[in-house]
Amino acid sequence: MNIQWYPGHMTKARRNMERDVRLVDMVIELRDARAPYSTENPDIKRIAGNRKRLILLNKADLADPAVTKEWIAAYKKKGLEAIALDSRNRDFIGSVKAAAARLSEEKRQRDQARGITEQRPVKALICGIPNIGKSTFINSVLGKASAKTGNKPGVTKGNQWITVSNEFMLLDTPGVLWPRFESEEVGEALALMGSINDDILNIEDLCIRLIERLRGSYPEALRLRYDISEEELDRALESYETVPLGVDKEALSYMDIIARKRGCLRRGAEPDYERCARLMIDDFRNGRLGRISLERP
Ligand SMILES: Nc1nc2c(ncn2[C@@H]2O[C@H](COP(=O)(O)OP(=O)(O)OP(=O)(O)O)[C@@H](O)[C@H]2O)c(=O)[nH]1
Ligand SMILES: [Mg+2]
Incomplete structure (x- = not known):
């Protein structure tokens, strides 16, 4: 079935992401472990530019664990760092922080070479399709409910900085899709994940x-x-x-x-x-x- 959904507020959200990405050191991109291909927004790679990207396969508790392992291995082969997680549960904190530290190491060295010795916080932009769990992830990292969450697309309305510690700052963003899905299967998968407004389905x-x-x-x-x-x-x-x-x-x-x-x-x-x-x-x-x-x- 042919599904398309790209309401005006997503164009605005994408523009805000393009504006704010300049402020961050890395991009943390959430995809759904049940459908990592369909839930990858093709615009993100371009928006991230040469910033490091960390891929989180979220809702791994709902996906087939053997298949999730295959995805992680496939990303690794492509030189992409990926972690599978259930973002409602804080078990992932150690591995995500370690990956973020690895990815931002280059920047730290650059800072040092430029004579900046004070430890500046690593800033990460959190992005992904609607309802993928961005705000849930942030709340878990923080250890308390700070960003609004909900089981429907479009809960977060604007960009919001969340300071986790003096080492880590996260930018929560509203979920965005893209103007034309590549195939009917992609639209269907997004709808099944709950990332498309059920009213239009x-x-x-x-x-x-x-x-x-x-x-x-x-x-x-x-x-x-x-x-x-x-x-x-x-x-x-x-x-x-x-x-x-x-x-x-x-x-x-x-x-x-x-x-x-x-x-x-x-x-x-x-x-x-x-x-x-x-x-x-x-x-x-x-x-x-x-x-x-x-x-x-
Ligand atoms: N089972 C499961 N549910 C999750 C997980 N992460 C988030 N959820 C649920 O998914 C729903 C959406 O979570 P949000 O954090 O609001 O998603 P979001 O990406 O911020 O959504 P928007 O702000 O609308 O773009 C909520 O009902 C969460 O409880 C996960 O890892 N596993
Ligand atoms: Mg949100």
Whole structure:
């Protein structure tokens, strides 16, 4: 399905990022561990210029750990430093601080060569798509809730400096996307991650696409979560004589079964596909279908 979302406030947020990047020593870019390819904003590399970049694969608690390892190795091969984390949990602090120190070492040496001996704080711009967890990450580093967070895109409205210590300052920024997604898959993945305003989405189509994608790489995920037997699925499949063009019969059968099991019904006991789709996407987003990666390197 074709999804595009680039509201005006993102153009402004991107411009502010281009303005403020001049003030920082490094850029910390959050991507989603479940879909590192689709959640990479192609503008960031250009905006970062020759500043060092640290990539954080956030929400790793929701991703398939084996696949996340492959991504870290793939980035390493490209000479990029990447760390996987659950930013709600402070376990990552040591490794992120060590990486930031490594990446800013060159700058420290430059300062020294120029006769600047006082220890200046390392300043990092924190960026990434909407709802990826930038503010959550900052709050964890800080050890208290200072930046506003929320499970929907567009919570942070403007750039905000947060002083962590006299060694570290972080710039929180609003989530930005980019004007044209490369492919339908990218738009779908962003929507599934909750980075696109749900109000503009056809949630039923998105759910069908989720089912189709899960069937390829995690065929058991739906059956386990919703306790669906082979026979049930066969019966549901047989009940269809025709389906709309391009719609996958099996995906629809899953929705039929799940709608009934979860009581997503309209009057006359007809399945309420919209309510069912919301429930399934919510389950996916919150890890209730298991730890799932949508993309491999
Ligand atoms: N499971 C899980 N949830 C996370 C993680 N990091 C953040 N979240 C949740 O993701 C949601 C969005 O987090 P925010 O920190 O507000 O995201 P943001 O990137 O600042 O979003 P905007 O300001 O809207 O661009 C919140 O519900 C967080 O609790 C993580 O590592 N794992
Ligand atoms: Mg935020």
